[in-house]
Amino acid sequence: MHIDVFALFLIYQKDLNFAIFNLSNSFKYITKIMSQFFPNYELIHLSSGIKLKVFNCQDTIFQFASVEPNAQLEPHQHKESQLGMIFNGSLVIDLNGNRTLMQPLSHIYVAESNILHGASNLEPKITEGFDLKRITDNSATSILKLLPDEDTITNLPCQSVTGTWFKISIIKIPSGCPIPSHQSEQAEIGFILNGELQITIENEEQYLNQGQIYYAPSQVLHQGNNLSNQEIYLIKILI
Numbered sequence: 278m279h280i281d282v283f284a285l286f287l288i289y290q291k292d293l294n295f296a297i298f299n300l301s302n303s304f305k306y307i308t309k310i311m312s313q314f315f316p317n318y319e320l321i322h323l324s325s326g327i328k329l330k331v332f333n334c335q336d337t338i339f340q341f342a343s344v345e346p347n348a349q350l351e352p353h354q355h356k357e358s359q360l361g362m363i364f365n366g367s368l369v370i371d372l373n374g375n376r377t378l379m380q381p382l383s384h385i386y387v388a389e390s391n392i393l394h395g396a397s398n399l400e401p402k403i404t405e406g407f408d409l410k411r412i413t414d415n416s417a418t419s420i421l422k423l424l425p426d427e428d429t430i431t432n433l434p435c436q437s438v439t440g441t442w443f444k445i446s447i448i449k450i451p452s453g454c455p456i457p458s459h460q461s462e463q464a465e466i467g468f469i470l471n472g473e474l475q476i477t478i479e480n481e482e483q484y485l486n487q488g489q490i491y492y493a494p495s496q497v498l499h500q501g502n503n504l505s506n507q508e509i510y511l512i513k514i515l516i
């Protein structure tokens with residue numbers, strides 16, 4: 278009888294530990310997906326062969342877009358200003374009837390509030406890129422080229438482009454290179470094109486992979502570190 282009770286106690290304790298383990302893991306999961314600094318995304322399939330990963334960052338919407346061959350996004354307009362860039366493939370961007378063939382990582386497009394804009398992939402391979410939308414006081418519809426620059430936080434050479442409401446930089450972070458702790462007036466959204474980058478925002482540390490973003494709101498301290506053995510391409514957007 279005593280042995281049975283003891284066995285039941287062991288089973289109970291094992292289940293309890295298992296339940297606590299599961300509960301703590303669930304909380305970790307919930308913490309991770311609900312984080313303001315490392316937001317989760319909503320996956321949207323447009324019927325036109327375009328797949329979007331949509332991230333909400335307070336007043337800004339950030340999207341990764343994957344555009345299948347021959348897919349077309351019909352010209353549309355909205356009150357938010359929009360900018361975008363592609364990482365691979367190519368894309369024809371239509372800004373108010375003016376069509377431009379976009380090449381990877383070399384140019385961005387900007388569509389002012391309520392300007393008609395659309396896109397089409399004329400190549401036989403998938404094109405990937407991002408776009409970002411927010412309400413702005415002033416903007417200008419244009420195609421802008423990234424130019425050689427120096428990143429003010431890491432002092433690394435970079436390619437950058439500056440507009441009236443944004444600055445975008447592409448920085449190659451060498452293996453073992455830290456990104457010093459900093460904060461700024463502007464909010465920062467960042468993502469990487471390869472590898473894994475350690476990012477800490479306030480007290481939250483994450484290892485960022487491809488397809489994820491970080492979001493550091495205005496005046497929030499953040500830093501990073503490339504702990505991997507490869508060079509990592511970081512794209513940083515100040516808004």
Ligand SMILES: [Fe+2]
Pocket residue numbers: 353355359394
């Ligand atoms: Fe749009």
